[in-house]
Structures are given as C-alpha cells and as structure tokens.
Amino acid sequence: MVAQREPARGSAPGGESEHFVVVFPGYHRAWGNWIAHRLESHGHRTTLQRWDPDREQPLEEALGDLQLASGRVLLVLSDVFLQLGPRTEADWNAVLRGYVAEHADRFAAVNLTNRELLPATAVLEPVALWGIGEEEAERRLLNRLGLRPRRVPVPQPGYTSRYPNDPPDVWGEVPRRNARFTGRDLILNELQERLMDAEHGAAVCTLVGTAGIGKTQIAAEYAHRFGPDYDVVWWVNCDQRNTQRDTFGQLAVELGLDRAGEVGERVRAVREALRRNEPSGRWLLIFDGWEEPEDAATYLPHGGSGHVLITSRNKSWRTTTEIKQISAFKRAESTGYLMRRAPHITAEQADQVAGEFQDLPLQLAQAAAWLGEEGMEVPEYLRMVRGVGLTRLESGTMPDDYPYSSLTSWSMLLNKLRKSEPRTVDLLSLCAVFAPGRIPLGLVRGIPSSELPENLRWLVTDRSGWARALDSLVNYSVLTREARNPSAGDTEQSDSVHMHQVVHSVISELTQGRNSDTFREVVHRLLVEADPGTPRDSRQWGLYAELMPHLLASGAPASKERRVQEMLLNCLRYCYASGEYSLGAEMADAIRADWETFMGGEDQQMLVLTSLQGNLLRAGGHFRNAQALDSARLERLRAVPQPGGVHEEAVMDATSCLAADLRLLGQYDEALQLQEQVVEVSRRLYGPEEWTSLLAQHNLAVGLRLLGRYDEAYETDLDTLRKREQVLRARHPDTLASGNACARDLRLMGRYQEALARQELSIRLHVQVLGAQHPQTLLARHNLMLCQRRAGTPRQDIATAMALLFDQQEQVHNRTHFTTLSLMTDYGNFLREHGDLTLARELLTEAEDGFRALLGPAHPVPTAMQSNMGLILAAEGERDGALNMFEQALAGLTSLLGPDHPATLGCALNTSGGRHLGEALEDAFELSTDTLKRCRRVLGEDHPLTLSCMVANAIDLRALRRRDEARAVESEALERLTRSLGAQHQQTLSARQRTRPYWDYEPYLG
Known part of the structure; x- marks a missing residue:
C-alpha cells in the first residue's frame, strides 16, 4: 500500500x-x-x-x-x-x-x-x-x-528542519540508531503530530506498554528521525532515580548554566531554562523507563515550546500527560522484520513465527537472531521453541602555616575513635589509601564480602554500621559527603565523599602502618570494580578521570593481582584516547618501575604496557624515546620465537608501534613495509573488519599519504571509514578520525570543495563526542582551516579562527609540541600570503627551529621548511637568500624523498621561481618543464600543483620570448583552473593576472 x-x-x-x-x-x-x-x-x-x-x-x-x-x-x-x-x-x-x-x-x-x-x-x-x-x-x-538556484532563496515559514547531516547543537546519550528498526511509522508520525500540534507548554506524550514491547526503540527512533527538528535533544535514563537526576542535571553543562551547584539546583536550573526557551525553544527531552508520575513536577518544564517524550509501564501517566498505548507489531511489520533479518525464509514461514510469538518485538528479535544469524530453518526452529521452550529471553604532613596543635587535635580524635568506634577508624584508614579530593567510597559496598578480609567484611554486610561510621566521620568534619538522592537499595554504593588535602595528609600520617597492606588491597579491588572496561568510549572518560588520582596514591602499580594490572592498563588506554599524553606517560613510567621488580620483559602484561607507553610517548612528541622502547621490544620478541597466536599478536603489535615511530622520524619506506606486514597479519588473525585490522588499515593510509600516494591513501581511508561506520558507530572517535583522514586526502588531491564539505560536517560531531579541547578535535579544526584556505573562504574568517585555534592548541599542548609547530607553520604561511611578513617570519623561524630540534636536520619536515623561509625572503626582496633556501630544500628533499614526491615537486616549483627572479631564465625553464612533466605523471593533469607548474612554465616561456608556446600553455592552464577550481578562485585569478605561483609547505607527521 x-x-x-x-x-x-x-x-x-x-x-x-x-x-x-x-x-x-x-x-x-x-x-x-x-x-x-x-x-x-x-x-x-x-x-x-x-x-x-x-x-x-x-x-x-x-x-x-x-x-x-x-x-x-x-x-x-x-x-x-x-x-x-x-x-x-x-x-x-x-x-x-x-x-x-x-x-x-x-x-x-x-x-x-x-x-x-x-x-x-x-x-x-x-x-x-x-x-x-x-x-x-x-x-x-x-x-x-537541472534547476537554477534562486539568487536569494525564499525563507520557508513554520517549524522547518535543519540539514539532516547537521546534528543538533546539544545531543545527549541517545541510544545508537537501530539500523534494523522496522515499521511503527504510523506511531512515529502520530507522535510528531501530537507534539507539534499541542498547546504551548503542553507537548508531553507518554508511550505506555509492557516490557519488551519496543517503547525505548520507538523513542530512540523518534530522536534520530526527527532530530533535525530540534536544537537540543537530551535522553534521560530513569532506571534509577539518582541516575535520572544526574543525567538531567548534566544538561546544565551543555546549556552553559552553572555546573558547580548541587544536583538538585542544576535540575531546577535546566527546567527553568527550558521553560524560558533558553537557549532555544526547539528542544526535546526523552525520559526512558520513568515509572513514578509523582516526580513529574521535578523535571517537566511545564512551559516553553519544546517537547517531552516519556516511556513507561505505568498507565497512571494519563492523569498528567497524553499517553500512547504501544502494542505488539502489526503482522505486516512482524513478517517484514523477520524477512529482512532472515532473507532465506518465505512470507508464509515469517507469518508462522510471528504468530507463534504474538508479534512481540522483543521475542521476534530473538527469533530473528536464530533464523538470521544462525541460519536456522523455520520448521526446525519452531520445533525447538515448541518443544524446549526457547521463547524465554536468555540472554611533610602539615603545611608550614598550620599550628602543630592541629596535628595533636587530629591525633586525639583518632585515639577517641579507636576506643569508641573502631569501625569508623577502619573506614577512615580506607579513605587514607585514596588520594585526597573526591573518593568514590561507596563502591566498596559492591565488592563481594568473600573477597574482603574477615575483619573488614562488615563494610558490606553491616549496612547500619556503615551508615553510622560514615555519619560519624562527616559529623567530625573529617569528610564531607557529596550531595546525592539515590534510590532505595543503592544508597551505600552511591556514597561519594570528599577529603581535603590537609586532612588527608594528617590522617595518612596518623593511620600509617595500621594494616596498610590490607586496606590497600581493598582499595585496589574497589578500583577494579569501578573500571568500566571501555577506555576508548568517550562517555566513560569521566569515570576514568575519577580513578586516575587514586592509582599511585593507593600503590596499585605494586600489586601482583592480574585484575589490578588490567585496570591500570585500561587507565593508560583512557589517557591515550582522551589526549592526556603527559599524565599517561608519567603513570606508565611509575607502573614500569614497579613491574620491573617482579615481572619479565616477555610477560604479556609488560608487553602491553610497553605498547601503551610507546603510544603515549609518541603522541606527546617523544619520538626517539618511543622508538627505543618499541625497537627493544620487537628485537626481544624476534629473538625468542614461540609457537602460537599470542606471540604472533605481540610481534604484530610491536611491529605496528615501530612503524608509527619510523613514520614520525621520516623513514617512510621502511615504515610502510612494516605496516603492510601488520595489515596482512591482522587480517589473517582477526578478519578485515575487526577493530585492530581497521586501525592497521588506517595507519597504512597514513604511510601512503606521507609518501605522496594520495589516491591510494584516499581509497584506503574511505574503505576504513565505511567499515568503521558499520562496525563501530558514526560518532565513535575512530570513525571521526577516518572522516578527518578522508578530508585531508581530498584536499591533498586538489578536490578542495569536497574536502571542505566533508570536514565542515565533521567538526560539530568532534566537539560533541570528544569536546572542543580534545587533541583530535583541534586537528580536525586545523584541517578545516586548511580546507577553507584552499577552497577560497574569505581571508578574515580564516584569520580569526586560526588565531583562536593557535591559542587553544598552545594551551592543550605547548609551543614545542609537533602539532603546535605544524599549526604555527600554516599560520605563518597564511600571514605571509596576506602581507604580515614580520609575524610570519617569527612564526616560521620558531617552527623550523622547533622541528629541527625535535626531528634532527636530516628529516623531510625541517628540510622542506627551508622552502617556506625562502618565500619569506622572496617577499622581502632578498632574491639571493631566497634562491639559496629553495635550492637547499630541493636538494635535501630529492635526496630524502625522491624527485617525484609532491613535497619535492612543490619545492621545485618555488626553486624555478627563484631562478627566474635571479634571471637564470634557461635554468628556470628547464626546471619548470621537468617539474610539470613529473606533476602530470604523479598528480594528474588537473591537480592544482600541476596547474601551478603550467602557469610557471608559461611565464618562463614568455621570458624566453617563446610567446606562442607560452600562450598555448597558459590558455590550457586557465581552462583547467576554471573547470576544476572556478573562475573566481584565487588561484585562477592569479593565473589570469600572470602572477607567478608558489607552493607553501604544510608539515604533516602522520
């Protein structure tokens, strides 16, 4: 129909x-x-x-x-x-x-x-x-x-949608979109109509139905399907009351409200802001699994022009909201869903299965798994479920300015507590093992009592004793309790306390030696329990950030417990994923110092530590330290071959790390050879779409890009992006990195508008997923500005954004970090192009010196940087100095990268211009002719660098009075420039004015 x-x-x-x-x-x-x-x-x-x-x-x-x-x-x-x-x-x-x-x-x-x-x-x-x-x-x-665009499009009235690829300004943790979502179109359309047509301040609808009927899936699909209608979309999981309050209160941060207040104040601030339609009236709140209508006044704005969608099993919501009863699938929806998941079954068989499960979505999902993923035939499946019952769901102590009497006072308090409340001292001793500040003390209540020392099992088994001990410490101002309003049965595990640094120092001194090993082991067990186990998931970074201060304070690196060691490694993985490179490198050093006292270099945990430590050093700009670490590991592994897959995986990982080091150190060919080995082994061990294989493929593209093989890099990156979108998710940091890589490839290939279109789409997702100050976001913004510059974005827009980004880059890293030096170079090139030679010279000189100190002189990057300095000298009228810089850069790059590398060709273009300015006309023509031939072969006829070489060659021909030849070359260049970049692009306009083109080097380390 x-x-x-x-x-x-x-x-x-x-x-x-x-x-x-x-x-x-x-x-x-x-x-x-x-x-x-x-x-x-x-x-x-x-x-x-x-x-x-x-x-x-x-x-x-x-x-x-x-x-x-x-x-x-x-x-x-x-x-x-x-x-x-x-x-x-x-x-x-x-x-x-x-x-x-x-x-x-x-x-x-x-x-x-x-x-x-x-x-x-x-x-x-x-x-x-x-x-x-x-x-x-x-x-x-x-x-x-075939339509002509209006010069000034007609504004469209009403509640218009934003561009579907452009996410809302605020997007909460909405469940990942279900690509297998089926049917429910009438329900979704009716929901939208109800919310859109509701009176101002009354747009609230509750989806009511039994468990497993698909309420959450419908709500999630609504958020994704109609998300472009909103500026704010916020999802609140209501399984636990404290989770509901915290998640709703977190919206205060996203809306720019006061984030420091008590959670209840944040909840009130959010509710009031939405009621006033601040910052926008286009907002959508979704409360999933909200079973207590009596709490509605706490959260619902009761005003404003936004929408609220609730899912619940409680029909009493009808007294306060409109409700929509959700029932089972319609039969056509059931059969359609089954046949899409299991294409081998017939419509009649799908109908039989749907009837067997009464069209219940949750049960149909299980059936589809058996029939689709398992490839089971319907008769066999129905015999099983009817006979066995598979229809069930399975699945110094004191500061100098403190009086000594303060220490005495604390000592007296401890002595009193030891006599009257020994359990309180136990709890206090436990706190002293943590670092000062926020202590997630209540998590100890989640440890099985059998895994605690006998004298501390009361922490789990005696709820009233726990409460009395904690209240006593709060009453004595030893601790402050963080404000919470947890649901029944979850009170103790949610207890989080705060201990001032001075108090912590005193208590640590006074309790030192009292069963210290015992308390440390309990804290280590607690940290293991608190580890989410997903360090690459940006949604868990807040939890890992809370764990980090307690690792060294508790002596966790000295633990020989395997689970504690894995928790430490996960924390290092978090540091790398979140951009905390310096913190991670320091932590890795501390862990290694302890592990080397009881662990061999070939132990699996030590190998993983070495890999993570190398990654952190490399990302922090300590390339040679990383190489030394990775080389030693690989040599050790190769010297002691062992049968079995574990050893092969370790060799592959070490090879991958060394390849990354060599790429950064300019040894591109050797690095590519090693990376190709990594790709082959990872695909054989894990398959082509596993996370490790996709990372290996991503790094392969980096190697190809560094060698100037841009087309191959793009095809590789595009394939990686597609697979990551399917295997991971569109908002996963790795997927975003692949999007960045594709845009960079397109720009280097000269496809500027495509690169810009892709990179513009990527930026807001980076900010939402990783945050505005994350290193990957900064790199994405840097790439965006390069795309804008090449595509012809107005100068002032780029100048303002680049200056702001440079300040932020320096705050996140420092002026000597390699990513800062890269941005410094591109900023200097931009300033030179637009006439600010003084600041441009300062930045380019500092960047070149920084790269040379970091990488050494015999590296492609500092070598190519000489060409940028040559352009500064040429702009200042220093022709001889400029030519000297150009010639040095060309000779160096030819030796390091070969004559056909795009960087060498760009430097050759500048050198031909330097020779022309120096009136060595024949030499200039010879070089521009050779460079043009190489560009055509390496980059193609329409690449911007090729076309620049054509314009330069025409200028050299005209200087030699070969005007007919010059006119022919120039005419072809202008035609190609107009077709590929546009008649009003700056490169086209400059060519038409017969301005000799140049090439500025954009440093890229991979």
Missing part, C-alpha cells in the same frame, strides 16, 4: 515552477522534509510522500501510482528504501531495468548511503548526499534536477 500523500507545498513564481513528488521511507523523513524545503525555497512545489508498499503489490504498479501526480518523482534512496516490502534484489533489478528505464524522464534520485546500491539503480542517476555539508548538498540536488 502506498501511504497517503501530504498536500502539495510551495508557491510558484509564474510558469518557471516545477512540481516534485518527494518519495521517502519513514526512516528518512528528515531528508524528505529538507529536500522539500530546499526546493520550495527556490520557487518549486512539492508533495511529500512516505512510501512503503505492501509486498503483495507489484513494484511496477506501486511505482506507477507515484506518477499519477504531475511532475517528476524524486526517490530518496538508501539500502533501507530498497528493502521496503521487503523485496528481493531480483524484484528491484527487474523493475529498474524495465519500467523505470522506460520512464526515466519522470524519475530522479538522491543517494543517502555510503554502501553500494544495486547496479540497476544507475538508471536513476542518483546524486550522492552522504557525508557532505548542506551547501554542497543543495547544489548537488539542484544540479541533478
């Missing part, structure tokens, strides 16, 4: 208007809305139509129904669209090659996926909108439809 059409929208300026039927699956409603708004803003009329034909209706007939309206049909394509029904590939191929091909003039399409579509979809000539920014997407859409 074809869904009911929505009325045609938009007005027409006379006969220039066209009508379009925008056809989309419910999954992509946001895209349908955006496309319609964009077309209407350019004076066209649209009809939005969600399309989900019944399997029984022939595809040709369903597509024919779409043509009953006037105008063209625009299909919003993705793999989801091609599964509607569901349909087989043969069904779609037949109708695309037949009916659609016959009516090709009535159909057009956009493609929203990075995965391969059916080959027959080529008849639709779908234009790709995946992974690009809004401006570029609109340009491609209009171009595909």
Whole structure:
C-alpha cells in the first residue's frame, strides 16, 4: 500500500515552477522534509510522500501510482528504501531495468548511503548526499534536477528542519540508531503530530506498554528521525532515580548554566531554562523507563515550546500527560522484520513465527537472531521453541602555616575513635589509601564480602554500621559527603565523599602502618570494580578521570593481582584516547618501575604496557624515546620465537608501534613495509573488519599519504571509514578520525570543495563526542582551516579562527609540541600570503627551529621548511637568500624523498621561481618543464600543483620570448583552473593576472 500523500507545498513564481513528488521511507523523513524545503525555497512545489508498499503489490504498479501526480518523482534512496516490502534484489533489478528505464524522464534520485546500491539503480542517476555539508548538498540536488538556484532563496515559514547531516547543537546519550528498526511509522508520525500540534507548554506524550514491547526503540527512533527538528535533544535514563537526576542535571553543562551547584539546583536550573526557551525553544527531552508520575513536577518544564517524550509501564501517566498505548507489531511489520533479518525464509514461514510469538518485538528479535544469524530453518526452529521452550529471553604532613596543635587535635580524635568506634577508624584508614579530593567510597559496598578480609567484611554486610561510621566521620568534619538522592537499595554504593588535602595528609600520617597492606588491597579491588572496561568510549572518560588520582596514591602499580594490572592498563588506554599524553606517560613510567621488580620483559602484561607507553610517548612528541622502547621490544620478541597466536599478536603489535615511530622520524619506506606486514597479519588473525585490522588499515593510509600516494591513501581511508561506520558507530572517535583522514586526502588531491564539505560536517560531531579541547578535535579544526584556505573562504574568517585555534592548541599542548609547530607553520604561511611578513617570519623561524630540534636536520619536515623561509625572503626582496633556501630544500628533499614526491615537486616549483627572479631564465625553464612533466605523471593533469607548474612554465616561456608556446600553455592552464577550481578562485585569478605561483609547505607527521 502506498501511504497517503501530504498536500502539495510551495508557491510558484509564474510558469518557471516545477512540481516534485518527494518519495521517502519513514526512516528518512528528515531528508524528505529538507529536500522539500530546499526546493520550495527556490520557487518549486512539492508533495511529500512516505512510501512503503505492501509486498503483495507489484513494484511496477506501486511505482506507477507515484506518477499519477504531475511532475517528476524524486526517490530518496538508501539500502533501507530498497528493502521496503521487503523485496528481493531480483524484484528491484527487474523493475529498474524495465519500467523505470522506460520512464526515466519522470524519475530522479538522491543517494543517502555510503554502501553500494544495486547496479540497476544507475538508471536513476542518483546524486550522492552522504557525508557532505548542506551547501554542497543543495547544489548537488539542484544540479541533478537541472534547476537554477534562486539568487536569494525564499525563507520557508513554520517549524522547518535543519540539514539532516547537521546534528543538533546539544545531543545527549541517545541510544545508537537501530539500523534494523522496522515499521511503527504510523506511531512515529502520530507522535510528531501530537507534539507539534499541542498547546504551548503542553507537548508531553507518554508511550505506555509492557516490557519488551519496543517503547525505548520507538523513542530512540523518534530522536534520530526527527532530530533535525530540534536544537537540543537530551535522553534521560530513569532506571534509577539518582541516575535520572544526574543525567538531567548534566544538561546544565551543555546549556552553559552553572555546573558547580548541587544536583538538585542544576535540575531546577535546566527546567527553568527550558521553560524560558533558553537557549532555544526547539528542544526535546526523552525520559526512558520513568515509572513514578509523582516526580513529574521535578523535571517537566511545564512551559516553553519544546517537547517531552516519556516511556513507561505505568498507565497512571494519563492523569498528567497524553499517553500512547504501544502494542505488539502489526503482522505486516512482524513478517517484514523477520524477512529482512532472515532473507532465506518465505512470507508464509515469517507469518508462522510471528504468530507463534504474538508479534512481540522483543521475542521476534530473538527469533530473528536464530533464523538470521544462525541460519536456522523455520520448521526446525519452531520445533525447538515448541518443544524446549526457547521463547524465554536468555540472554611533610602539615603545611608550614598550620599550628602543630592541629596535628595533636587530629591525633586525639583518632585515639577517641579507636576506643569508641573502631569501625569508623577502619573506614577512615580506607579513605587514607585514596588520594585526597573526591573518593568514590561507596563502591566498596559492591565488592563481594568473600573477597574482603574477615575483619573488614562488615563494610558490606553491616549496612547500619556503615551508615553510622560514615555519619560519624562527616559529623567530625573529617569528610564531607557529596550531595546525592539515590534510590532505595543503592544508597551505600552511591556514597561519594570528599577529603581535603590537609586532612588527608594528617590522617595518612596518623593511620600509617595500621594494616596498610590490607586496606590497600581493598582499595585496589574497589578500583577494579569501578573500571568500566571501555577506555576508548568517550562517555566513560569521566569515570576514568575519577580513578586516575587514586592509582599511585593507593600503590596499585605494586600489586601482583592480574585484575589490578588490567585496570591500570585500561587507565593508560583512557589517557591515550582522551589526549592526556603527559599524565599517561608519567603513570606508565611509575607502573614500569614497579613491574620491573617482579615481572619479565616477555610477560604479556609488560608487553602491553610497553605498547601503551610507546603510544603515549609518541603522541606527546617523544619520538626517539618511543622508538627505543618499541625497537627493544620487537628485537626481544624476534629473538625468542614461540609457537602460537599470542606471540604472533605481540610481534604484530610491536611491529605496528615501530612503524608509527619510523613514520614520525621520516623513514617512510621502511615504515610502510612494516605496516603492510601488520595489515596482512591482522587480517589473517582477526578478519578485515575487526577493530585492530581497521586501525592497521588506517595507519597504512597514513604511510601512503606521507609518501605522496594520495589516491591510494584516499581509497584506503574511505574503505576504513565505511567499515568503521558499520562496525563501530558514526560518532565513535575512530570513525571521526577516518572522516578527518578522508578530508585531508581530498584536499591533498586538489578536490578542495569536497574536502571542505566533508570536514565542515565533521567538526560539530568532534566537539560533541570528544569536546572542543580534545587533541583530535583541534586537528580536525586545523584541517578545516586548511580546507577553507584552499577552497577560497574569505581571508578574515580564516584569520580569526586560526588565531583562536593557535591559542587553544598552545594551551592543550605547548609551543614545542609537533602539532603546535605544524599549526604555527600554516599560520605563518597564511600571514605571509596576506602581507604580515614580520609575524610570519617569527612564526616560521620558531617552527623550523622547533622541528629541527625535535626531528634532527636530516628529516623531510625541517628540510622542506627551508622552502617556506625562502618565500619569506622572496617577499622581502632578498632574491639571493631566497634562491639559496629553495635550492637547499630541493636538494635535501630529492635526496630524502625522491624527485617525484609532491613535497619535492612543490619545492621545485618555488626553486624555478627563484631562478627566474635571479634571471637564470634557461635554468628556470628547464626546471619548470621537468617539474610539470613529473606533476602530470604523479598528480594528474588537473591537480592544482600541476596547474601551478603550467602557469610557471608559461611565464618562463614568455621570458624566453617563446610567446606562442607560452600562450598555448597558459590558455590550457586557465581552462583547467576554471573547470576544476572556478573562475573566481584565487588561484585562477592569479593565473589570469600572470602572477607567478608558489607552493607553501604544510608539515604533516602522520
């Protein structure tokens, strides 16, 4: 069945208007809305139509129904669209090659996926909108439809959607979108209509239904599907009351409210801000699993123009909100879901399974796993569930200015407590093992009593004793308790206390030696329990940040307990993932100092420590220290070969680390050879889509990029990005890193607009996922500015952003860190290009000296930096000095990288210009001719560097009075520049003015 059409929208300026039927699956409603708004803003009329034909209706007939309206049909394509029904590939191929091909003039399409579509979809000539920014997407859409853009688009009234690729300004921890979400379109559409049409301040709807009916999935899909309608989307898990309060209160930080207050104050501040529509009235709150309507007044804004969606099993929500009863799937939804998950079953078999489980989504998900992932046949499966019952779900002490009497006072208190409340002293002794500050003391209550020393088991078994001891310490001002309002049964584990540093020093002194080993072991066990086990997940970084201060304070590195050692390694992994390189390197040193006293160099834990320590040193700019560590490890492993996969994995990891060191130290060929070995071994051991294999492939692309093999690097990075999007998630830091890499490749390939479109989309996700000050975010912003500069963004926009980024980069790292030196260089190049020679010289000199100190003189980066200094000298009129710099850089790079490396070719372009300025015209022509030939072969005819070489060669020909030849070369260059970069691009304009082009070196270490 074809869904009911929505009325045609938009007005027409006379006969220039066209009508379009925008056809989309419910999954992509946001895209349908955006496309319609964009077309209407350019004076066209649209009809939005969600399309989900019944399997029984022939595809040709369903597509024919779409043509009953006037105008063209625009299909919003993705793999989801091609599964509607569901349909087989043969069904779609037949109708695309037949009916659609016959009516090709009535159909057009956009493609929203990075995965391969059916080959027959080529008849639709779908234009790709995946992974690009809004401006570029609109340009491609209009171009595909052959429409002229209005010079000033007409603003569209009403509650318009933002660009679907552009995430809301604030996005809470909404569950990952379920790519297998099926049906529920009517429910989702009704929800949106209810919320949109509700009176001001009353847009609250509760999804009510039994457990497992799919309420959370519907709410999550609503957030993803209609997210572009909002500026703030915040998800609150209500399983526990304290979790609900904390998560809701965290929104205060995202909204820029006071984050230092008590959690209740933050909750009130958030509620009041949303009620006043600050910072925006387009907000969506989702409370998942909220079972206590009596708490509604605490959280619901009761005002404002935003929306609230609640999921609950409690029907009494109807007294305070609208409710929507969620029932089982409709049978067509059940069978469609089963057949998509298990393509080998028939419609009749899917119907049998759906009937067996009464269309309950949770049970159908289990059935689909058996049938799809396990490949089980339906008769066998039904026999099992009917016979065995698989339908169940399985699955110095005091500061100098303190009087000595203070120490006496604390000593007296301890003596009193030892006599009257010995258990309180036990608890205090336990606190003394932690670092001062916030202590997650309550987590000890989660340790099984059997794993505690007998004299401390009361900490777990005696709740009243625990409460009395803690209250006593608070009453005596030894501790302060962090404000909490936890739910029943979770009080003690949620207890978090704060001990001032001075108090901690005194108590540590006074309790020293009292069963210290025993208390340390308890704290180590607590830290193990507190380890989330997912150090690369940015959502857990707050927890790891809380653990870090207590590692050394508790003496954890001295523990011989395997679980404690793994917890320490996870903390180092967190340091690397979150950009805390210096802290991590210091911690790794401390751990190694202890482990070397009882652990051999070939022990698995020590090998992992060495790998992590090398990563932290490398990321912190200590390349040679990292190389020494990694080389020694690899030599040791190769010297003692062992059978079995564990040893091979260790060798592979050591090889990968050494390859990374060599890349940074400029030994690109050797590094690539090692990395190719790593890729081959990782794919053989783990498969091509496992996390380790994808990291190896990502690093392979880095090696290719450093060697100037940009096309190969891009293909590798693009493949890695696609796989990471599927295996990890779109918001995973590794996926974001792949997006950065693709944009960098595109820029180096000269595809500036594509690079800019991709990088613009990436920035906001970086800020949301990693934070504005994370090293990876800073690198992404740096890359964005380079893309903007090459694409022709106005000068002042780049100047302001680059100055701000430079300040932030220096705060996060320092002026001598290699990423700061890279940004310093690019900032200096930008300033030179725009006339600020004094500051440009200062920055480029400092950067060159910094790279030389870091890498040594015989490295491609400091060698190429000489060419940048040559451009400064040339701009200052120092022709001889400039030429000397150019020649040195060219000779050095030719020796280090070879004559065909893009960096060498760029330096050759500058050198030919230096010779021309020095009136060595024949030498300049000879070099520009040779450089042009090499650029064509290495980079292609239309690469910007190739075209710059053509312009330079024409200038040399004209200087030699070979005017006809010069005119021919210049004409071809201008034609290619106009076609590839545009007539108004600065490089095109400069070529038309016969300004000799130059090339500035952008340092990149990988």
